[in-house]
Amino acid sequence: MNQYNIIVQQLLAYLTKRKQCSSSRLSHKQCYEEFGQYLEENNLYLSQEVADQWIASIQGKYNWQKCYFWRQYISQLIVFQTTGSIPDALFYQIQSSYDKVPDSLKYYLNLYLENCRSRYTDRSFEIAKVHCSRIMYCLSEQGITEIQEIAFSAIDMLIHTDFHCSKDTREMYLLHARFMLEFFASLNIIPAELSVMLDDRIYFQIGRMELFSSEHQTLLEQFRNKSSLFSACEFHERISAFETVLRDLGYGTTQLKSSSHILKALYLFLYRYGLGYHPEIAGIWFEEIRRTLGNSWKNWRRILRLFKQYTEEGIVFKGTRYTYRIDILDTFPEWCRIPVKSFMDRLIREFRSHSTARNYKFSCLRFCRFLITNGINGFDKVTIAHIRLFNLTAEHATPYGRATSFAVIRQFLYYLEEQKLLQTGLHQALFSERARSAGITDILGGDQIQRIHEYRHAASTPMELRTAAIVTVGLELGLRASDVVRLKMKDIDWKNRRVSVIQYKTQNALSLPLTTAAGNAVYRYLVKGRPETASPYVFVHHHAPYDRMSTKICNNSLYCILPERYDVVNKGFHVLRRTFATTLLRNNAGIQMVMDSLGHTDNTSVMKYLSFDEERMRLCPLSLTQYSLLLEGGAV
Incomplete structure (x- = not known):
C-alpha cells in the first residue's frame, strides 16, 4: 500500500501542476482513498480488472455520474503509474464526445446527423448527437477508423458496454446506434444484419458459436464443409413465404410475429458464421440458446419443426404434433x-x-x-x-x-x-391368473340430463355453443368421443335428418337419426360459434390452426357442464354413450335396435344395460318358493 499511496500523492501533485481546480482534486483524493481501502481490505493490487470490480461494487452506493468519473480517475491513475503523465484525451473529462470522435468517423457521423436533423426538435437533436457521438467514440477506441470496418465483434462490444449510465439511458444509446447503422446499411456501406443485431431483445437469442460447447462447435464446423439445404440468404428469403403459409392456415398476428422473430434470430446466426440452413444445424443452435428463451422455448422448438416440415414437404400440415424424446x-x-x-x-x-x-x-x-x-x-x-x-x-x-x-x-x-x-x-x-373384471355400469341421472339441456338452451358464446353441441351429440346419438371429433360436414344429411359415420374404433358403418336436440345444437354452433375455416370437420379448435380437435376436449366439455363428473371413476365422455343405450332400453327398444344404434355386432356389451330397465325387470321376478327360501317371519 505504501507504493500505492506514493503514486496517489504524485498524481495529486501532477493535477495541481496542471492547474486542475480544487474541487476536482478533492474528488480525485476521495476516490483514491476509498479505492485504496478496497485494495487493502481484499489484499489486492492496482490493475484495470480490480478497478472494474470495485466500480461495480459501488454502483449501488453512488449515482452513475459519480461512478463514471471515478472510473476515469482510476484509469488516469493506472496510466500515470506507467508513464508518469496523463494524455489530454484522458485528462480533460469535460471534453464532449463529439470532439473526441476521429475525423475519419466524424465525416460519417455528420452525414447521418444531417440526414436525420429534420426528424428531431432542437433538444432531441442535441441528445441524438451526444448519443451517436458516444457510439462513434466507442468504436474508435476499438481501433475502427472507417465505417466499413464495423463487424460483428463491434456489435458484441456495444451490447456489452454499460456506457456508465442507467438502464433506460443505455437503451437510448443502443436505439440511436441502431438507427445510425441502419442509415449506413441503406447506403450499402455495411451489412443490414449488423443493425438488426444491435437489440437486446434478439441479440442474446442469436448466440455466439465461440461460446457453444466444444462438441457442438465441432459439429457445426463439420456442417460448414458439407452441403446445406440452402444458403443463409436463401433461408432469409423463405421466411416470408413460410409466414404466408401460416397466415393462410389461420395463425394469429402474435404467432406470426413470433415465428418471424425466431427465424430471424436463426438467420442472423447462420449469416454471422457463414453457415447454410440444415435442420441439424438448427437443432444444435436451439439446444445452445434454449436457456435464454425462458418459458417460450417450446414455441421456438415448434416453429423450427414447422419450418423443417415446410422445407421438406413444401407445406405445413395443420394440427401436426411432434415428439422430441428418443423412442x-x-x-x-x-x-x-x-x-x-x-x-x-x-x-x-x-x-x-x-x-x-x-x-x-x-x-x-x-x-x-x-x-x-x-x-x-x-x-x-x-x-x-x-x-x-x-x-x-x-x-x-x-x-x-x-x-x-x-x-x-x-x-x-x-x-x-x-x-x-x-x-x-x-x-x-403365457397365461393370466385373473378373471375378467365386471363392475356396476355408470350412467347419468335424470337431473344431470336436464342440466345438459338447460346448458344447451342458455349457451351463447362460441365456446359454450361448441361445448353444448359436443355433449348433446354424445347424449342423443351415443357416438364415441373419437367419432364426435371426426364428424365431418358431409356426414350430416340435414334434409333427411340423419348422421352417417365410419366408426373410428371398429371401422363399421353407422347411420343414426339426427334428433331435434342434437340437430339444433349443432346448427347453432355452425352458424354462431364455429370459426371460419375450410376444415371439413364439424368441431374444430377455436385457435389456429382451426382443425380437428383431440378427444380430450370432449371430456372437458362434459366436465364444463357437469363438474362433479371429474371425480367419478371412469369419468369420461363414454358415460354419455352408456346413458344413450340405457335410455333406448327404457323406451322399449329391443336388444337388436340398441346394438344397431351403438354399432355393435354382438350383444355382449349391450346386456349389461338391461339392469337399468327397472320397469321390465319387475315383470320377471323369481319365486322364492322355487329355491326353498323363506321371507323374514316365516311367510312364504
Missing part, C-alpha cells in the same frame, strides 16, 4: 426392434389407434428386456422354460395390469409364430 424402441437390438415395429404396423393396419399401438409396444418391450437380461439374442432361441420364468418373475403393480400386459404379449408371441420367428405354440404357455 425407447430405438435403444433395443435389431432382432427385437424390427419384429416389434412390424407388429405395431400390423395393429395400425387393423385400425387400432396409434395410442393403442404405442401402449402395446411397451408390453412387448418388457418381454424383450427380460430376454436380453437372460442372455437371449434372438426369438428363435426362446423356449417354454423362458416363457414360464417370465410368467413367474414379471412384476406389476396390480393384477389387472399384469393380465392386460400378458394379453398383449400373447398376441405378440402369436404374431412371431406366424412370422416363423418363434417356436409354434409358445404363446399358450
Whole structure:
C-alpha cells in the first residue's frame, strides 16, 4: 500500500501542476482513498480488472455520474503509474464526445446527423448527437477508423458496454446506434444484419458459436464443409413465404410475429458464421440458446419443426404434433426392434389407434428386456422354460395390469409364430391368473340430463355453443368421443335428418337419426360459434390452426357442464354413450335396435344395460318358493 499511496500523492501533485481546480482534486483524493481501502481490505493490487470490480461494487452506493468519473480517475491513475503523465484525451473529462470522435468517423457521423436533423426538435437533436457521438467514440477506441470496418465483434462490444449510465439511458444509446447503422446499411456501406443485431431483445437469442460447447462447435464446423439445404440468404428469403403459409392456415398476428422473430434470430446466426440452413444445424443452435428463451422455448422448438416440415414437404400440415424424446424402441437390438415395429404396423393396419399401438409396444418391450437380461439374442432361441420364468418373475403393480400386459404379449408371441420367428405354440404357455373384471355400469341421472339441456338452451358464446353441441351429440346419438371429433360436414344429411359415420374404433358403418336436440345444437354452433375455416370437420379448435380437435376436449366439455363428473371413476365422455343405450332400453327398444344404434355386432356389451330397465325387470321376478327360501317371519 505504501507504493500505492506514493503514486496517489504524485498524481495529486501532477493535477495541481496542471492547474486542475480544487474541487476536482478533492474528488480525485476521495476516490483514491476509498479505492485504496478496497485494495487493502481484499489484499489486492492496482490493475484495470480490480478497478472494474470495485466500480461495480459501488454502483449501488453512488449515482452513475459519480461512478463514471471515478472510473476515469482510476484509469488516469493506472496510466500515470506507467508513464508518469496523463494524455489530454484522458485528462480533460469535460471534453464532449463529439470532439473526441476521429475525423475519419466524424465525416460519417455528420452525414447521418444531417440526414436525420429534420426528424428531431432542437433538444432531441442535441441528445441524438451526444448519443451517436458516444457510439462513434466507442468504436474508435476499438481501433475502427472507417465505417466499413464495423463487424460483428463491434456489435458484441456495444451490447456489452454499460456506457456508465442507467438502464433506460443505455437503451437510448443502443436505439440511436441502431438507427445510425441502419442509415449506413441503406447506403450499402455495411451489412443490414449488423443493425438488426444491435437489440437486446434478439441479440442474446442469436448466440455466439465461440461460446457453444466444444462438441457442438465441432459439429457445426463439420456442417460448414458439407452441403446445406440452402444458403443463409436463401433461408432469409423463405421466411416470408413460410409466414404466408401460416397466415393462410389461420395463425394469429402474435404467432406470426413470433415465428418471424425466431427465424430471424436463426438467420442472423447462420449469416454471422457463414453457415447454410440444415435442420441439424438448427437443432444444435436451439439446444445452445434454449436457456435464454425462458418459458417460450417450446414455441421456438415448434416453429423450427414447422419450418423443417415446410422445407421438406413444401407445406405445413395443420394440427401436426411432434415428439422430441428418443423412442425407447430405438435403444433395443435389431432382432427385437424390427419384429416389434412390424407388429405395431400390423395393429395400425387393423385400425387400432396409434395410442393403442404405442401402449402395446411397451408390453412387448418388457418381454424383450427380460430376454436380453437372460442372455437371449434372438426369438428363435426362446423356449417354454423362458416363457414360464417370465410368467413367474414379471412384476406389476396390480393384477389387472399384469393380465392386460400378458394379453398383449400373447398376441405378440402369436404374431412371431406366424412370422416363423418363434417356436409354434409358445404363446399358450403365457397365461393370466385373473378373471375378467365386471363392475356396476355408470350412467347419468335424470337431473344431470336436464342440466345438459338447460346448458344447451342458455349457451351463447362460441365456446359454450361448441361445448353444448359436443355433449348433446354424445347424449342423443351415443357416438364415441373419437367419432364426435371426426364428424365431418358431409356426414350430416340435414334434409333427411340423419348422421352417417365410419366408426373410428371398429371401422363399421353407422347411420343414426339426427334428433331435434342434437340437430339444433349443432346448427347453432355452425352458424354462431364455429370459426371460419375450410376444415371439413364439424368441431374444430377455436385457435389456429382451426382443425380437428383431440378427444380430450370432449371430456372437458362434459366436465364444463357437469363438474362433479371429474371425480367419478371412469369419468369420461363414454358415460354419455352408456346413458344413450340405457335410455333406448327404457323406451322399449329391443336388444337388436340398441346394438344397431351403438354399432355393435354382438350383444355382449349391450346386456349389461338391461339392469337399468327397472320397469321390465319387475315383470320377471323369481319365486322364492322355487329355491326353498323363506321371507323374514316365516311367510312364504
